[in-house]
Amino acid sequence: MRIPWIARMTFKRKLTLFSLLLSIVPVAGVGLTSAYMASAHMQQETDRSHAAVLEQTGRELDRLLKTLHMDSISLASHPALSASVQAGPGIDRLTETLAMTEAIRRESNFSPLRWKASLVYVRSGSVYSNTETSRSSAASYLDLVSHYRPIANSSFLVTPAAGTSPPELMLFRPVPLSTAYTDGILVLHVSVDELVRFLDSLHLSTGSRLFVLDEHDTVVLSRNREDIGQRIPSLASRTREETTVPYEWDGTAYRLSVQPSAYTHWRYAVMTPVSELTERAKEVMRLTVAVSTGLALFWLLFSFLGSYRLYYPIERMLRRLHPEPGSRLPFADGLKELDACIARLVVSNRELERTVREQEPRLAQTLLRQLLFGEVTAKDLPLLTKGWQFPLEEGYFVVAVASANDEEAFLRRFREEERPALQAAWARTLEDSADGIAACLAVPMRPGRLAAVCRLPEDGNDALLRITEAFAEAKRRLPGLYGFSASLSLSGPLHGFDQLSEGYAEAVRLLRYRLTASPEEPITGEAVRDAQPEAAPAAERQKRIVGLLLDGNQTAAGEELGALFRHWQATGASSDAIFASLGYLLTELDCQTARLGVRLQEAVGEDPHQAVLRHASLPALERWLVSVVFPAVQSQIHAEEVKRRTLVVHSIRTRIDEHCEEELSLQRFADSCGVSVSHLSRMFKEETGMPFSDYVLARRMSRAKELLEHTAVPIKEIAVRLRYANVTNFARAFKQVHGTTPGKCRTATQAGPIIRRAHPNDLYFPGNNAK
Structure with missing residues (x-):
């Protein structure tokens, strides 16, 4: 719906009016909304x-x-x-x-x-x-x-x-x-x-109250002891549907929250006076109104000054379009006059727009991709390029393939709709790096992989060296530009378009050696020796690494791993062979640690087989294994051993405490636990701080003292019950522990009353008052 008096206004006045509205209305709206949100936030904060x-x-x-x-x-x-x-x-x-x-x-x-x-x-x-x-x-x-x-x-x-x-x-x-x-x-x-x-x-x-209520709404516990035993009226009906409701008690309005107990029929209730909430909300409201008023005055002044400033570019454009006096069009509104000028420019340039070929770069990339895959030959080019010029001419070429080191991470990080623009920018980076050296055309082959074809000039060898250096520089700048790293391989010189498919296959094959190649330079056929690591030495080292880790020798395991990586580096092993060997190593380690109750994936925090594929060089892969995988496995194994040791020793101590008069043998305990006697002895001493025999002796002598002090059992019988061959050995052991002989201990006990207090709490029987 158009308002007549607004329609008749010039653009300059409309700009001023809309600037005022856009300046004041949002500020007022934000102020009121902020006050309301602040009040609601107070309430939500209290509820939380x-x-x-x-x-x-x-x-x-x-x-x-x-x-x-x-x-x-x-x-x-x-x-x-x-x-x-x-x-x-x-x-x-x-x-x-x-x-x-x-x-x-x-x-x-x-x-x-x-x-x-x-x-x-x-x-x-x-x-x-x-x-x-x-x-x-x-x-x-x-x-x-x-x-x-x-x-x-x-x-x-x-x-x-x-x-x-x-x-x-x-x-x-x-x-x-x-x-x-x-x-x-x-x-x-x-x-x-x-x-x-x-x-x-x-x-x-300060004013909040906390209660624990039983099923009859009677206060069981409270911070105020006087409330215990009191009954809170009408609580059940007020909190049947909601857990947080308004509540009034003793003439005071509260915000009441109730939560049932998960173990009993009790309920827990907390109340905060509404007056505390409203007072803070009023303070926020007053502050918000004051700030909103100040902002409204500021934007009111800014709208008057800004509207004139915003209209100034229109005036300047009109002066440039009509530099001569009297050449202005007969329009009272400058914006309408500018619109008429632009319409004339559009008409004059319409014929030029028809000659622009928007699809020419895409056609060139599509044709190059077909040449690399071998789907098109040099004979087909004249027919396919009819009406437009292919960027590359017949001659000598080199094919470069750039591939993200971690393609799965590349796919997770960049959404499908973002990848075309990203790979187009990546392709331009490669083309720009070869600018001034050779004609270059780059094309995306799949997500995370590009192919670039460079036509060599007359000085082929010198140009090939410079192209290699330029691509190496582009490879080093890639992480800073796009946030991911990539490997780049370069084929040998090729003659004619028909050999581009062979060059592409060679460059793809060279990418298999990215782990053992130099991380700073492109991978070329001269820098790679097509050799495989010997399977037997690698397998033996892998078994030794697993054995050393299980024995707790992490340092030696790291040294063995370093020797294995140096072996691969020296032999120029391919990435496929290295990944296969490391997969076997991780699988063997997972199987061995599983017997100890440790899962490799849980210890590392991710799938180690997938994590291996993320690394682009052998040093980075070795650092990850030595600093992440090995310590995590070692820590989990140690934790499981400590837990098992604690449980085993606790059960043995309980058995000794309860059956100290029976035959107690470390060999019998070792057989029942499935460990050696020496290992169990070491575990017991580490956990209790004393040898097994000393602990048994201390417990038996404690039992002997109890029998001497509280019973009339003969000393000889006590010695037999505690597994001593004669009274002499028993007396010697008793004196070693308690510093006195059994006879003196009993004599000292008999000097007191017959029934002595064995514990500070007396026996109490109402009716006979016997203690």
Whole structure:
């Protein structure tokens, strides 16, 4: 739709008007949009912060709860606790009770979560507890079991109620594990402070609040201890569909985000006051409005000055088209006058445009490609070039072939629509390099490969040398111009168009020697000897390289690889032969390392067979193998050995700790692990810091001291149980470890009370107060 008063305006005035509109409207629009986006960004940033806090909280608390459950299962299934529950409490069941307390102590010491335990004897109504804060009776625990009604032998959590002090989380599980709370009940007590310590470490704004809620929307954990046990009203209905919603509590508007736990029926909620968000958004709005106003005033002044400046080129063009006074066309608008002048120029040049042959370069390239492939002969040229001039004349030629060193990388880097323009520019680079030396025509043969044909002048030998140097310079400049490297081969002199196909085949064949040829010079027939490396020495070196790597001798493997590469360089091996040999080397290395649990592709981070093809020279290929492949394989092999050593030694230590009174032989352990005795001995000492025999001796002497201090077993029987032939050898070993004889140790123990505290946590049985 045309507006009449705008249509009647001159171009100069339209330019001024549109400059004003284009200057002010975008600034105002950008200002309003920026303010809105800033406000939305504040909201999104808060939501992302909530999501990150909730994710971190859920992950950590789920981990702690999983740890608590695993500890409870380990204790509930422990034979010592089951035996104690079946035997019952009392001083006459001291052996079972001590074993039970020792099992709880060990599990507590090895757990990353600090907890206390209570064991309820359902039949006798007694309770053992090692916590000073919870001295509940058996009836209170049984009431909780009746209230929560667990299914069969399932466990359940009891969350802290409002006003309880100190607040704690309790996990119930039957003992033995296969019963349904009929014999014994294990209760693990976790202080809320232990769980809230993680919540206190999270970074939240001043007014933000973080809760952990159970399935009844009751606060289980909170950074504010007073909130624990409180119930957040209407939370379930507000967060049923969305995880982030507005929420009002105690007269304050919040932005609430809720995330369910992946391990329990709990939910994690974080709230940020809306007032904090709106205040920051208002500050951004005020700043944006101020900046937008300043920019609008600046562009208003700029539009007035710029419109006059933009119109000045039109005035100058009109003065050049009509230098004589009075020769201007009768137009009030300068742009219309310029349009009329251009129309006259178009008409006068139309006849000239018809004579331009846009397709002549493409025809020349197509014909040259057919000559190189042998599809056209010299006899066909007069008919095919009728009406236009072929750039090359009959005479002596040389054929050059340039090919990207890594054609797959070339195809990945440049899209299909970009390749024609890139290869055309590459072809012009080759043609320009031969400019002034010989007539040259370059043509793309396929993606990543060009062919160039140069007609030699009368001084053929001197021109061939200069062409070789020019192409070498163009090859060196290629990475800086287009971002990839290429190899270039040059055929010998050829006579006539009919031999171009032979020259092209020769140049392509010479590219096979790009790895052993000089990286700075074109590949010529004189610089390449058509020889193949001997298969036997290469195969033997490859096996030695793999063996040295598996033995951990990376330096020797690198030296063997260097000798192999020097052998290839000296014999002038082709790229195909080198790649085949290296493929065998990588395959053999992959097979050998797979037996050790190491995959070559995972260690290197890519397919090594494909990575080999990217390198354009033997030095670069050797550097990649020595600095990337060998260290990666060595590191993975070492990591697998360390992991295996840790697992093996840990299992042996566990066996020794639990069965120190049995016959313990390093040979038996070596046979079960499938390693030699010397290797297992070295692994054990590296992992534990002491020899196998010293560790067994220390464990047996520790066991002997326990029997001497807490039992009345005769010393001779203790010696027999610990696999000593006589008491003398036993006493000598005991004194070597503890500095005293077994008799003195027992005498010192008997000087004290009969029943001594073996652990800081006393045995506690409400009802008889026995310790």
